[in-house]
Amino acid sequence: MKKIWFASFAAVLFACNNDKKETPATGAASSTSSYSVNGKTVTVYTTADSSDLRLSRTDSSLQFTDFGQPKETQVCVFVDPTKTFQTMLGIGGAITDASAETLAKLPKDKQEEIMKAYYDPVNGIGYTLARTNIHSCDFSSGSYTYIKEGDKELASFSVDHDKQYRIPMIKQAIALAGGKLTTYASPWSPPGFMKDSTHMLQGGKLKPEYYQAWGNYFAKFIKAYEKEGIPIWGVSVQNEPMAKQTWESCIYTAEEEGEFLKTSLGPILEKEGLKDKKVIIWDHNRDLIYQRVSTTLSDPEVAKYVWGIGYHWYETWTGSDMMFENLKRVAETFPDKHLLFTEGCAESFNPTRLSAWALGERYGMSMINDFNAGTVGWTDWNVLLDEIGGPNHVGNFCFAPVHGDTKTGKVHYTNSYYYIGHFSKFIKPGARRIIASSNRTDLLTTGFVNEDGKVAVVVMNKGSKSLPYNLWIGGKAVEIISKPHSIATLVF
Template identity: 35%
Template sequence: MKHLKNIAMVLCMTLVLNSCKHEKQELKMEVFETSESGNRLKQLTSFQPAKNKATIELFPEITFQKITGFGAAFTESSAHLLNQLSKANRDTILQAYFSREGANYSLTRTHMNSCDFSLTNYSYAPVEDDFSLKHFSIEEDMDDLIPMIKEAMTISKDGFKIFGSPWTAPPWMKDNNHWVGGKLLPKYYDTWALFFSKYIDAYKKEGIDIWGFTVENEPHGNGNNWESMHFTPKEMTDFVEFHLGPKLEADGYGDKIILGYDQNRAGLKEWVDEMYRSPSSSKYFDGTAIHWYESTYEVFPEDLQYAHNRAPSKYLIETEGCIDAEVPVWKDDAWYWKKEATDWGYDYAEEKDKHLHPKYAPVNRYARDIIGCLNNWVDGWVDWNMVLNRQGGPNWFENWCIAPVIVDPDKDEIYFTPLYDIMVHFSRYIRPEAKVIKVENTDKELMITAAKNPDGSIAVVIFNEGMTNKSFTIKLFNQSKDIQISKQAIQTIVIPKT
């Protein structure tokens, strides 16, 4: 009998242990929220139980694209404004963008030659018919742009990639001999390819390593307004395949990244089909660059999916997006959550495309677009200017826009708009080499993306665009936790490696 009692006790203990083993445990996490009600990257530590809960389940074993990074562009306008501020405020801004405690940007862009967010028109190759570019010089960048980049490099502990984008070749290389519009003359194709190589050399001498390039900012043009140069898909592909790619390779820069296209997402098909038309053209294109200006709300998932499927191993990077055609609203956080902003298309889009450009809330546009991109194979997302003034410039064409950080240099004041917080929700917590993972969500009113970082942690970004608070259970394997998110709010949930 004693023997049978011992067996019974063992069986009972085994059942209890197995029950404990499979019992759901509380999931450890940190939760950060930015909301219309006033939270700004606030860490939330207590949550109320709720009856009607959605379920968000994470599947880290099912992965998609690898993240290249998040960041913004170094422009002459931003750099010039920083030079007008006190050292304390300049440091505050650069720390906010590049320190680990700030946005910790990992992927950045800059313009080659001038752009609309420059003080004037200029080129590194000002001398006509200088086929060998003996007079090539980045002197124009020495006062503002290069010091800003160098200081950011000093602050960044993890480092960041930087790619260059030309808005135009110098006018003397173009068929219209003008800064705006026109095409690159075939006789200058080799000279223009050399220009990219010279740029790498010049920046390297300043201690700045260029990661790569987009071939041309907005090859469709920009309505004949500011610096631009037109390419068809075939013209750009021919230039890369027969001139730029081979030149960089010959000069020892074959490892530099070349991104094609670099304009709005609609119409991607014709570009990627041409870029990857053959093994010899695909060899030199490392990926595709895209912008968001086609719509204030539409992500164009079909176009993004097509671009990825056409070249699954290549980069797909959002290289520019901003609140355009708006003068910044100063120190009024609430405005950024309201559907009062308009974009270029609100006034100027063709009638058939007007529906793509309704009024919108700037915060919503950022959050929706970044999440939508990450859920459709985009691996990098780069904002436009880091810093602008209260007019939305300086901009030589008066093409006013909004940046996440607005400054008043006359009063030496800074305003971090809620757009800055939105960028931090992604850039600080989803790091380069992270992999986007599968998420199942029972509340379709919540927009969600998630990624597993190289250190094993998981970052989940949730956007509640609606006007009511939401409750949900977040599940990972046999662990879970109940969470609430405020109305009109974005949360980043960080789950440590288990």
């Protein structure tokens, strides 16, 4: 395996030239009458193990030729752009306290390099979606809130803490993304005095007598960030509401989450002129998602405030089965709601694994299956962490797609960065998912048609052998070779 240790990203940025409403919920496909590949050529971008290929253009101007009915012995990826599904909201990652603090500790030229690598739509991978935390989370240097202890009236509310690192980073990301970055926020815990445990860490529950105060806290956060020039698109009710963590956490049953939303958060957002803000429930793993959502949405007075369902990938990873079928059940049952991947990362940071190819393959497998299940947006966890997978005030160190060594100033792009880039660079907000299907288990695929008419098909080879295959559309095909343990985006 070839190791690329803290290499400059400039060469990759320029090698990968980009071919230049309201999101409908998941549901049945819509159709157009026909699609022709006549006159279209295919450009292929590839990232592959045991090679120097990183979002590299490996083929261009490939021509479709007549093919007809494939034989069972012929490997194919079948694409049908006439069948369209959900509309893409965006792809991106979380700008946490840890990400922003790490960025600030790196040399200025590396700061600029990283931000362009993520948010520049031409010379980077064009992130369009961001998540951030409402006061502290585990990926903060310490626990904090925006008010003084015991201030249930919120008279002392201030986001001054975030002005040192996080707010400047988000504003820079917005500027690099072209002035718009769909940003949503999640709380890890209410202030300790609002909980029955009296502490932000180790779970506990929000006391009913503080429902209104906590709902007002959301509104104040949104208004404070927007005053700083950061539009907040939406909020989730609670990060991981069924996990008692050593870090900031708070437990809600499905009924309690619904009660807080319908009696406090939903009405308060309306009252404060924030009715347009999207509300996301669950924000936890795929394993319990159907039970949780079906319970919460059974109350129409709750459901009316819910835009969609957030989910993570923890506790569901077994190598091949990440419970994607659970997402499909939710999409089938609640076609008027939206699925949004809100967090995922490789846990248990180990610097010797920074070049492990499995890091990126987990992202590729998840993103392809999530989109095919109806997901409208995908948000990685921390966009940047330091040389030990932090900072983190409880030792919960993890991997990020990019790590910056705050001691040496060097930057390392893991292959996760490139795997995500195969989606975020070529599939833009407003794109519609189309049919993309493979006849070999080692080839995973999904496809989208962008608003400008360009189609992007992602093909991931999770096997250890090279696989020549035919990209087949309407009786015509292009032959492409998929390298072992690779991911490619085909653009036409």
